[in-house]
Amino acid sequence: MIENKIIFTGPVGVGKTTAIAALSDDPPVQTDASASDMTQVRKGYTTVAMDYGVIRLDENHKVHLYGTPGQERFDFMWGILSKGSMGLILLLDNTRANPFKDLQFFLTSFSDLIHDAPIVIGITKMDLSSQPGIESYQQYLAQHGLNVPVFEVDARSEDDVKQLVTAMLYSIDPGLRG
Numbered sequence: 001m002i003e004n005k006i007i008f009t010g011p012v013g014v015g016k017t018t019a020i021a022a023l024s025d026d027p028p029v030q031t032d033a034s035a036s037d038m039t040q041v042r043k044g045y046t047t048v049a050m051d052y053g054v055i056r057l058d059e060n061h062k063v064h065l066y067g068t069p070g071q072e073r074f075d076f077m078w079g080i081l082s083k084g085s086m087g088l089i090l091l092l093d094n095t096r097a098n099p100f101k102d103l104q105f106f107l108t109s110f111s112d113l114i115h116d117a118p119i120v121i122g123i124t125k126m127d128l129s130s131q132p133g134i135e136s137y138q139q140y141l142a143q144h145g146l147n148v149p150v151f152e153v154d155a156r157s158e159d160d161v162k163q164l165v166t167a168m169l170y171s172i173d174p175g176l177r178g
């Protein structure tokens with residue numbers, strides 16, 4: 001049995017929980033709590049520990065998907081979830097004030113993992129805010145010496161999220177079936 005572990009990270013509300021739910025073959029495990037006391041969270045619920053889902057590509061190939069909490073107050077989970085991870089999917093929310101700042105922040109926070117494992121980036125909510133465009137992200141990454149695939153995704157779309165995971169599996173092992 002080939003088992004891959006991939007983690008999803010990114011800022012609050014970017015769509016980590018939504019993406020894993022859209023993709024998982026089994027009902028996802030979620031640890032969302034009411035966010036009514038958390039002023040920075042503009043939606044009802046926020047992840048406090050992790051998300052978990054699984055996809056079976058074929059009889060002997062499973063991909064385990066873990067989502068981090070977005071809020072920095074739960075960042076102690078980030079290192080725990082990174083352990084043994086074979087790749088990082090970073091989601092960025094195009095409606096946030098400064099997505100490039102978010103990008104820099106997550107590249108720094110996960111620098112140990114990125115040092116050893118591939119990263120794929122998905123930009124969400126481009127239907128709500130079309131700027132910055134994909135090429136701006138690619139330019140920014142190239143300027144920082146990073147050759148990373150960047151996709152426009154809607155976290156609610158199984159196909160969009162699958163595209164990210166497929167790109168990730170190819171980065172991990174070009175011989176793997178997506």
Ligand SMILES: Nc1nc2c(ncn2[C@@H]2O[C@H](COP(=O)(O)OP(=O)(O)OP(=O)(O)O)[C@@H](O)[C@H]2O)c(=O)[nH]1
Pocket residue numbers: 010011012013014015016017018019041043045046047048068069070071124125126127128153154155156
């Ligand atoms: N319009 C639009 N909405 C989106 C898109 N992607 C995700 N969403 C919505 O954005 C919200 C994302 O919420 P979550 O999935 O809880 O976000 P999260 O990243 O898990 O947030 P935390 O756990 O708080 O860090 C949901 O309401 C989604 O329906 C998109 O591309 N366009």
Ligand SMILES: [Mg+2]
Pocket residue numbers: 016017018046047051067068069070
């Ligand atoms: Mg969440």
